[in-house]
Structures are given as structure tokens and as C-alpha cells.
Amino acid sequence: MTVSSTNHVWRKAKSLAMNGLCVGCAVLVILPLGLILFYLIQKGASSLNWDFFSGVPKSPGTVGGGMGNAIVGTLELLALASFVGVPVGVLGGVYLAEYGGERLNNWIRFWADVLNGVPSIVWGMVAYALVVLPMKHFSAWAGGLALGFIMIPLVLRTTEEVLVLVPRSYREAALALGLPQWKTIVRIVLPTALRGIITGILLAMGRVAGETAPLLFTAFGNSNWNRHLAEPIAALPLQIFNYAISPYDDWNRQAWAGALVLVAMTFCLSLGVRFFSGGRFQKNT
Amino acid sequence: MNLTMTPEETKAVPGAPAEKSPPAPQRFENKPAPAPATPASRPVAALAVKNLSVFFGKHQVLKNVSINIEARAVTAIIGPSGCGKSTFLRSLNRMHELVATARMEGDIRLFDQDIYGKDVEPVIVRRRVGMVFQKSNPFPTMTIGENVTVGLRLNGVRNRAVLAEQTEKSLRMAALWDEVKDRLNAPAVSLSGGQQQRLCIARALAVQPEVLLMDEPASALDPLATSKIEDLIRELRKDYTIVIVTHNMQQAARASDHTAFFYLGELVEFGPTSQIFTNPKQKRTEDYVTGRFG
Numbered sequence: 001m002t003v004s005s006t007n008h009v010w011r012k013a014k015s016l017a018m019n020g021l022c023v024g025c026a027v028l029v030i031l032p033l034g035l036i037l038f039y040l041i042q043k044g045a046s047s048l049n050w051d052f053f054s055g056v057p058k059s060p061g062t063v064g065g066g067m068g069n070a071i072v073g074t075l076e077l078l079a080l081a082s083f084v085g086v087p088v089g090v091l092g093g094v095y096l097a098e099y100g101g102e103r104l105n106n107w108i109r110f111w112a113d114v115l116n117g118v119p120s121i122v123w124g125m126v127a128y129a130l131v132v133l134p135m136k137h138f139s140a141w142a143g144g145l146a147l148g149f150i151m152i153p154l155v156l157r158t159t160e161e162v163l164v165l166v167p168r169s170y171r172e173a174a175l176a177l178g179l180p181q182w183k184t185i186v187r188i189v190l191p192t193a194l195r196g197i198i199t200g201i202l203l204a205m206g207r208v209a210g211e212t213a214p215l216l217f218t219a220f221g222n223s224n225w226n227r228h229l230a231e232p233i234a235a236l237p238l239q240i241f242n243y244a245i246s247p248y249d250d251w252n253r254q255a256w257a258g259a260l261v262l263v264a265m266t267f268c269l270s271l272g273v274r275f276f277s278g279g280r281f282q283k284n285t
Numbered sequence: 286m287n288l289t290m291t292p293e294e295t296k297a298v299p300g301a302p303a304e305k306s307p308p309a310p311q312r313f314e315n316k317p318a319p320a321p322a323t324p325a326s327r328p329v330a331a332l333a334v335k336n337l338s339v340f341f342g343k344h345q346v347l348k349n350v351s352i353n354i355e356a357r358a359v360t361a362i363i364g365p366s367g368c369g370k371s372t373f374l375r376s377l378n379r380m381h382e383l384v385a386t387a388r389m390e391g392d393i394r395l396f397d398q399d400i401y402g403k404d405v406e407p408v409i410v411r412r413r414v415g416m417v418f419q420k421s422n423p424f425p426t427m428t429i430g431e432n433v434t435v436g437l438r439l440n441g442v443r444n445r446a447v448l449a450e451q452t453e454k455s456l457r458m459a460a461l462w463d464e465v466k467d468r469l470n471a472p473a474v475s476l477s478g479g480q481q482q483r484l485c486i487a488r489a490l491a492v493q494p495e496v497l498l499m500d501e502p503a504s505a506l507d508p509l510a511t512s513k514i515e516d517l518i519r520e521l522r523k524d525y526t527i528v529i530v531t532h533n534m535q536q537a538a539r540a541s542d543h544t545a546f547f548y549l550g551e552l553v554e555f556g557p558t559s560q561i562f563t564n565p566k567q568k569r570t571e572d573y574v575t576g577r578f579g
Contacts, residue, residue: 178412
């Protein structure tokens with residue numbers, strides 16, 4: 001048996017072609033991201049100034065003003081959403097990974113995945129019914145709740161996944177020392193998986209940071225600073241939406257700048273994810 | 286003698302055909318020659334196991350095992366893979382209960398106290414019967430020192446002096462003190478594999494158990510680290526009752542006082558290590574220790 005050289009050439013050609021195809025697809029994936037960033041910076045960077053970060057919108061048609069209230073509003077909404085999404089998601093994930101029967105868990109997982117697929121505007125309707133209608137006005141509470149609902153299934157599933165990744169042997173070692181199960185979970189398992197859990201939380205925050213639909217009739221938007229969480233609150237995505245569809249050139253430019261800031265915020269969250277999932281001190285998990 | 290046989294156990298006739306005999310632990314009184322490793326004074330049973338059967342679902346893993354484990358001695362459990370060695374070991378501190386479908390029958394007494402009694406919490410049993418695992422598993426989020434004291438700290442010991450004292454004592458007993466005394470605050474995962482395993486032994490010793498179970502503690506280690514662990518086991522025998530599961534026949538021969546041979550969930554033979562390895566009564570034991578199967 002000899003190795004045929006034509007065969008060899010053909011094989012090399014095939015390998016080269018497939019390699020080229022893979023590289024091409026990878027470029028196709030990254031290219032839009034690069035174009036979006038480029039376009040955002042080109043269109044929006046010129047409108048970034050101190051006023052933009054510190055000011056509030058001026059009356060329609062006048063030049064100037066900024067989105068400071070919307071930037072702070074988005075941060076406030078993220079904090080409120082985390083108050084709802086993190087405890088429920090993390091504790092639910094602990095239940096799925098550490099307790100719970102197999103049948104019940106499968107049901108919870110299934111429903112969490114279904115909830116994950118529910119359009120975000122539906123969560124806005126839920127928060128509208130639960131908070132806005134009884135209070136009779138829009139509020140930051142309602143917006144935070146809507147975003148929190150979206151975070152719950154995301155945090156739940158990632159928490160469960162990283163807890164399951166914690167090797168059984170750590171649990172066994174702790175139990176063999178005579179520690180009760182809850183202490184094993186709180187003091188051994190959760191700290192071991194902490195980075196993964198934080199990563200999951202940041203990813204969920206990044207996901208809801210850009211949500212617009214659930215805020216339309218919950219947080220509603222506010223052209224001034226939010227004085228109280230029971231009042232309507234501005235949010236970057238809402239402000240971008242309103243400014244982008246307005247007929248004023250300056251507002252359109254500011255919408256680009258707002259989009260740039262929003263992308264930068266989610267980029268920072270992603271950096272946080274990389275930092276926490278990188279692992280400096282410990283090697284596994 | 287404390288180690289007298291129960292009626293069930295004595296049903297095994299010594300002269301019966303080897304293949305069909307039920308578990309037949311050897312009486313210590315039957316020893317033809319004085320066991321060199323065992324002190325002549327009357328041995329105390331740390332763990333008295335009677336008619337132990339363990340099931341996982343419908344599968345019976347241990348069949349009617351009765352054995353008395355002598356206090357302050359090393360008892361080795363040998364046998365081919367899947368013979369129930371590890372299950373037996375885990376039933377001694379109720380770790381097998383982590384498998385939801387596990388079920389046990391029989392009676393295990395720790396210094397005459399039923400560890401499966403109605404009012405006995407597994408947590409309490411495990412504080413008295415510690416365990417070291419096949420793969421070293423120091424907690425990765427903790428330093429060396431924190432790993433040693435974790436059992437005490439999480440059980441409510443706050444006194445720094447007590448913790449420091451126990452750290453040194455446990456690490457000395459685990460023959461690790463000299464290697465780590467200057468870097469107790471370094472992460473535990475920075476240690477080598479053999480050191481990590483000795484750290485796990487120190488961690489288990491720190492809660493001052495009465496019995497130490499070891500599930501193939503050296504099987505993942507190189508020969509040098511293995512011999513250190515074996516030296517350590519011989520040393521610990523002075524203060525602790527040790528039950529060690531091992532695949533390594535030489536290790537059982539070197540480090541243990543008594544050896545039990547398990548096969549297909551049954552206790553085939555139990556006796557002084559010297560006898561099991563040089564003059565076994567059962568043909569299956571002889572075949573196994575001479576490497577003809579297993």
C-alpha cells in the first residue's frame with residue numbers, strides 16, 4: 001500500500017477550502033459587531049460631552065441637554081431588577097442543584113426555559129398589571145420588577161449549571177466532616193461556585209440593560225431626574241427610542257450617543273464577566 | 286473476648302467447600318500463630334457490624350456482612366472492583382445515604398452505640414467517623430490552614446488559640462507540618478498531590494474522630510507519596526481506629542493489622558493480615574491475593 005500523492009493533494013485542497021470557509025464565517029460573525037461599533041462611534045462620539053452625561057433633556061426643538069437622568073435611571077432599574085432577580089434566581093438554582101426531586105426539577109427547568117422565551121413586552125404587561133394598575137401611575141418599581149422577572153430564569157439556570165459543576169467530592173468532604181447539608185452548601189459549595197454565579201448575574205444584567213419593550217408602560221420614561229422610585233423613571237433604551245424617532249437633528253445625534261453609552265455599559269458588564277470567570281486564585285470551577 | 290462470633294457467623298464451617306460458604310470471618314481466637322501486629326491484650330471492637338446488607342434500588346451491593354473492627358488497629362478491605370468495598374466503608378459513616386435509592390439492613394455499632402438508631406443524626410455519626418477519599422479534595426476557596434480547621438470552625442469553634450493548636454497538631458499527625466508551617470496562608474491547591482492528600486487527612490483528624498475511614502487514599506499518588514501515606518497510617522494506628530480500602534495488595538500487607546477480603550458483596554474471609562496473605566483459609570482469597578483473578 002502506498003500513499004497516493006494525488007490523494008494527498010486533494011486532501012490538502014479540501015482542508016484548505018474548509019479552513020477558509022470557517023475563517024470566512026468567523027469574520028461574518030465579528031464584522032457586524034465591528035461595523036456597529038464603528039458607526040456608533042462615528043455618529044455618536046461627537047455628541048458626548050459633560051452636558052450629555054450630567055444634563056436632562058431640554059424642551060423639544062432646543063439644542064443641548066443630555067441623558068444623565070436616563071443613564072442613572074438605567075442603573076437604578078438594574079439595581080431594582082437585581083433585587084428581584086438575584087435572590088429568587090440564586091436560591092432557586094440552589095434548590096435545583098442541591099435539593100429537589102428529579103421530576104419536580106425537570107418541571108422547574110422546563111418552565112424556566114419557557115419563561116426565558118417569553119417576549120419581554122409580556123413581562124412589561126405583567127408588571128403593569130401587578131404594580132402600575134394598583135398604584136394608578138407608572139413607576140421605577142414597576143420597571144425594575146419587569147426587568148427582574150426577565151432576570152429570574154437566566155440567573156436560575158446559570159446558578160444551577162455552575163453549582164452542578166462543583167465536584168461532588170467537595171460536598172462529600174464537607175459532609176464527612178460532620179457538617180450539615182445547609183452549611184455544606186452555604187460555606188463550601190456556594191463560595192466555590194461564586195465566580196460562576198456572579199458571571200451569570202452580570203450576564204443577566206447585561207441582557208436586561210438594553211430592554212426597551214418592558215419599560216414602555218412600566219418605567220415609562222421621565223424627562224427629568226427621578227425623585228422617588230414610585231415615580232416614572234427615565235431609562236437609556238427608552239430615551240434612545242424617543243430621541244431616534246423624533247424629528248429634531250440634535251435629538252437624533254443624542255440618540256446615537258445614548259446607544260454608544262448603552263453599548264459601553266454592556267461592554268463593561270462583559271468585562272466584569274471575563275474578570276470573574278477568568279479565575280485567578282483557584283484553578284477549578 | 287469481645288470478638289466472639291455471633292451465631293449467624295459461626296454457621297460457616299471451616300472445612301466446608303470454599304466456593305459455597307457464606308461470609309466466614311475468622312475468629313481471632315482461632316489464629317494458629319500469635320498475630321505479630323496485634324497486641325496480646327484483649328482487642329476492643331470499635332465498630333461491630335452485624336448482618337449488614339446494602340441495596341441501591343433493587344441491586345444488592347452488600348450481602349449479610351458481619352465483621353468486628355478492632356479499635357486502635359488498621360483494618361484493610363481488599364477485593365476486586367465492584368465487590369462492595371467502598372459501599373461497606375461508606376455504610377460505616379452513613380455516607381452511602383447520599384445516594385437517594387440506598388437502603389440498608391442490619392446493625393452497626395460504634396463503641397456499642399447503634400449508628401443507625403432512630404434518634405441518631407448522620408451528622409453526628411460523621412463527626413465521630415471521619416473519612417479520607419480516593420482523590421484529594423481540599424477546598425479550593427480556602428488556604429492550607431483554613432482547610433485544616435474548617436470542620437472545627439463550621440461546627441462553631443471560634444477560639445483562635447484552640448484553632449491554631451489544633452492546626453499544628455493535626456498537620457503534625459498528618460506528617461505535613463514541617464512542609465507547610467511557613468505557608469499556612471497559601472491556597473491549598475498550591476500543594477502537590479501527595480501533600481494535598483495529607484492535608485485532607487489532617488482536615489479529617491482535626492475534628493478528632495474516633496474512627497478514620499480511608500477509601501483508597503494513595504491510589505492517585507506516586508510511590509514516594511504513597512509510602513509517606515503508609516508510614517502515616519502505621520503511625521496513626523496508635524491513636525485511631527483505621528479502616529482502609531485498597532486495591533494495592535502490598536499496601537494492605539504492609540500497613541494493616543487485619544484484612545477483610547470482599548467478593549461480589551460478600552465477606553469471604555477476615556483475619557490477621559499475615560494469615561490472609563500467607564495462609565488464607567478460603568480458596569477465593571488465595572486466588573485473589575496471589576493475583577490469579579481480580
